Amino acid sequence: MYTPKIFAGLMSLLLLISACSEEVSSTVSSAGEMDADGSDLVLLQERLNDLQERAQRLRDTKEIKRLQRAYGYYLDEAMWDDLTELFTDNATVEYARDGLYRGKERIREYLYRLGDNRSGLATGQLNEHFQLMPVITLSDDGMSAQGRWRALILTGQYQESALWGEGPYENEYVKQDGVWKISKLRWYQTILVPYNGAWGLNEDVNQGIYVSPDFPPDEPQTDNFGSWPETFLPPFHFDNPVGRYMPSESTTEGEG
Amino acid sequence: MNYPKPLLLICLLLTSLNAGAQDGVLLSLAKDIAQAEMEIQLLEDENEVENLQRIFGFYIDKHQWTQAADLFTDDATLEIGGSGVYVGKARILEYFKRMGAEGPQEGILNDHMQLQPVVHVSPDGTAKGRWHHFSQQAELRVSHFWGTGIYENEYLREDGVWKISKLHLYSTMRTPVDDGWHVTALPRSQPIEEFPPDRPASVDYENYPSVYVVPFHYEHPVTSPFVPNIAVEVLSVPTAETLAVQLEELDHRLSRLEDANDIERLQTIYGYYLARNQWDELTGIFASDGTIEIAMRGVYRGAASIRRNLNLYGVQDELPGELHNHMQYQPVIHVADDGLSANLRSRAFSMMGSFGNQGRFMGGTYENIFVKRNGQWMMFKDQQINTYFAGTDDGWINLTRSSPPGITQSNPPDEPPTMEFEMYPKAFLPPYHYANPVTEEPK
Numbered sequence: 001m002y003t004p005k006i007f008a009g010l011m012s013l014l015l016l017i018s019a020c021s022e023e024v025s026s027t028v029s030s031a032g033e034m035d036a037d038g039s040d041l042v043l044l045q046e047r048l049n050d051l052q053e054r055a056q057r058l059r060d061t062k063e064i065k066r067l068q069r070a071y072g073y074y075l076d077e078a079m080w081d082d083l084t085e086l087f088t089d090n091a092t093v094e095y096a097r098d099g100l101y102r103g104k105e106r107i108r109e110y111l112y113r114l115g116d117n118r119s120g121l122a123t124g125q126l127n128e129h130f131q132l133m134p135v136i137t138l139s140d141d142g143m144s145a146q147g148r149w150r151a152l153i154l155t156g157q158y159q160e161s162a163l164w165g166e167g168p169y170e171n172e173y174v175k176q177d178g179v180w181k182i183s184k185l186r187w188y189q190t191i192l193v194p195y196n197g198a199w200g201l202n203e204d205v206n207q208g209i210y211v212s213p214d215f216p217p218d219e220p221q222t223d224n225f226g227s228w229p230e231t232f233l234p235p236f237h238f239d240n241p242v243g244r245y246m247p248s249e250s251t252t253e254g255e256g
Numbered sequence: 257m258n259y260p261k262p263l264l265l266i267c268l269l270l271t272s273l274n275a276g277a278q279d280g281v282l283l284s285l286a287k288d289i290a291q292a293e294m295e296i297q298l299l300e301d302e303n304e305v306e307n308l309q310r311i312f313g314f315y316i317d318k319h320q321w322t323q324a325a326d327l328f329t330d331d332a333t334l335e336i337g338g339s340g341v342y343v344g345k346a347r348i349l350e351y352f353k354r355m356g357a358e359g360p361q362e363g364i365l366n367d368h369m370q371l372q373p374v375v376h377v378s379p380d381g382t383a384k385g386r387w388h389h390f391s392q393q394a395e396l397r398v399s400h401f402w403g404t405g406i407y408e409n410e411y412l413r414e415d416g417v418w419k420i421s422k423l424h425l426y427s428t429m430r431t432p433v434d435d436g437w438h439v440t441a442l443p444r445s446q447p448i449e450e451f452p453p454d455r456p457a458s459v460d461y462e463n464y465p466s467v468y469v470v471p472f473h474y475e476h477p478v479t480s481p482f483v484p485n486i487a488v489e490v491l492s493v494p495t496a497e498t499l500a501v502q503l504e505e506l507d508h509r510l511s512r513l514e515d516a517n518d519i520e521r522l523q524t525i526y527g528y529y530l531a532r533n534q535w536d537e538l539t540g541i542f543a544s545d546g547t548i549e550i551a552m553r554g555v556y557r558g559a560a561s562i563r564r565n566l567n568l569y570g571v572q573d574e575l576p577g578e579l580h581n582h583m584q585y586q587p588v589i590h591v592a593d594d595g596l597s598a599n600l601r602s603r604a605f606s607m608m609g610s611f612g613n614q615g616r617f618m619g620g621t622y623e624n625i626f627v628k629r630n631g632q633w634m635m636f637k638d639q640q641i642n643t644y645f646a647g648t649d650d651g652w653i654n655l656t657r658s659s660p661p662g663i664t665q666s667n668p669p670d671e672p673p674t675m676e677f678e679m680y681p682k683a684f685l686p687p688y689h690y691a692n693p694v695t696e697e698p699k
Contacts, residue, residue, distance in 0.1 A: 048288055
């Protein structure tokens with residue numbers, strides 16, 4: 001009901017008045033009610049602000065998780081337009097070793113090409129990409145975030161191929177007009193291997209290359225990530241939340 | 257304090273104004289606090305709904321049909337694949353019981369992973385959730401299958417307790433392990449003739465290799481974001497003391513939510529470090545007096561022993577041509593009221609092996625304990641109970657080895673194993689740290 005401005009006005013009035021309150025309290029509180037003085041109310045307001053901010057940060061974390069999971073469900077069904085709308089206008093995507101594509105329309109075209117320029121799955125196509133293991137890190141101002149995830153993948157074409165796949169994401173998100181969007185998507189393909197023999201007996205089926213030969217990226221691959229059986233540790237956006245074990249020194253706890 | 261008389265008069269005048277202004281401020285604060293309380297309630301509800309679905313999954317895995325059915329409302333509905341709709345808790349229990357004897361059974365694997373929740377809670381005490389379903393089912397020497405599906409479920413809060421009011425599992429793909437989904441794609445289930453459903457299937461669709469998009473309960477999260485309608489009303493002016501007590505209570509509830517968030521994050525980070533043999537990083541997330549107990553290898557106590565235990569799984573940071581993924585999922589977290597300790601049950605699905613040899617899948621359950629020290633959550637007890645190790649091509653059908661990895665004499669534990677168990681094809685129910693959230697039936 002109170003706009004912030006009116007509220008601020010009231011609060012400063014109360015603060016001003018609170019200087020008087022000690023003197024007049026005996027006179028005025030004759031009504032018998034336990035009036036708070038202005039400084040109490042300011043304290044309450046500060047505590048409320050703190051709660052609101054913390055609750056908002058948890059809500060943001062949950063919304064980012066929903067966003068990435070919604071991404072997964074759209075990807076499963078090759079819903080490329082819905083997928084594209086999850087990104088900011090100048091977002092970037094970089095899948096496996098295909099290089100980096102910048103901007104929503106380039107992303108849309110990239111995704112369509114992943115799906116043979118068709119919206120939706122073809123008959124007999126399986127495209128499951130489970131989105132697992134979120135580690136979300138919100139910026140101090142709560143307007144951007146980073147997230148590590150892992151995709152577990154079952155894809156293939158009936159009577160042609162079946163593949164196991166897996167790989168982590170290191171993504172970035174921003175909040176625009178109160179809505180979280182993906183601003184950067186980086187997916188590392190640990191494996192994409194045939195069902196028979198899986199990762200024990202097969203090399204990666206496409207060496208992490210999807211559509212870039214026919215649709216060159218805006219920037220080449222941004223790191224030296226290779227393909228199975230080569231292995232690579234995608235950098236973490238977060239530090240060890242407790243602290244790395246130092247074998248030669250006594251460990252410390254709870255300095256975070 | 258002594259004011260000159262004119263100033264005292266001004267003060268008296270202002271203070272009489274103050275009474276009205278103060279009422280306004282108190283009322284405004286009360287409304288904002290009521291709003292914050294509703295928002296915190298929604299966050300708690302979302303956690304409880306996620307816990308509920310995950311608890312359901314753990315019960316189904318182990319054929320705990322009665323425990324699972326007790327999670328439903330009295331007039332709930334259940335619909336799985338093309339089997340039709342069963343109405344009411346009693347019918348749901350009977351449906352479950354037809355899937356096998358109650359309790360974990362020797363020679364049966366029934367893992368149903370509950371993944372990727374998109375849950376939306378409304379302030380009216382209802383919620384909807386989309387989940388991914390990924391199953392590993394086997395009957396020793398008879399059959400073994402991979403299966404995927406999607407849940408679109410509904411939940412209801414009754415007397416403060418969340419229950420499942422509608423469970424709808426749309427099957428997507430099902431294939432025998434020996435074939436794979438490129439060779440064999442089984443159709444969705446049909447109604448059981450001798451136990452017909454109360455209503456026919458609510459939707460007509462075919463499994464993969466047909467294409468069917470399971471309807472979403474939510475709109476597009478960016479173009480039509482979900483905004484719960486939170487309307488609060490505060491009619492009377494509270495005292496500042498009342499508001500201070502409310503804020504204290506909310507702070508407490510919010511802190512437990514932050515704790516649960518931190519713990520889920522830490523367990524997940526555990527999985528990332530484990531996946532790449534980052535043993536010093538992994539040891540670092542434990543309390544200095546923590547323990548690790550993997551399979552039946554025994555208890556390794558304290559940071560130096562935990563670090564030593566990790567050597568059993570490979571050389572630190574060296575993984576050329578090796579896969580060591582331990583996907584962490586389905587966490588059920590309960591934080592102690594004092595915010596200093598917490599229990600977590602969760603699962604791992606692992607993809608392991610060295611290039612050149614058949615790879616392996618591993619399924620397992622965690623019952624872990626976390627502690628908060630100096631404001632920082634850390635792992636206090638990590639206990640992992642394996643369900644199976646299975647070759648990627650062999651699957652579960654002829655698995656015979658049921659003893660989990662035991663003590664390594666050259667790198668022995670500080671204490672013997674705390675739990676004896678056998679893996680599939682033997683039956684074992686890893687003890688729960690929690691009771692049934694609806695009936696409070698014991699663990």
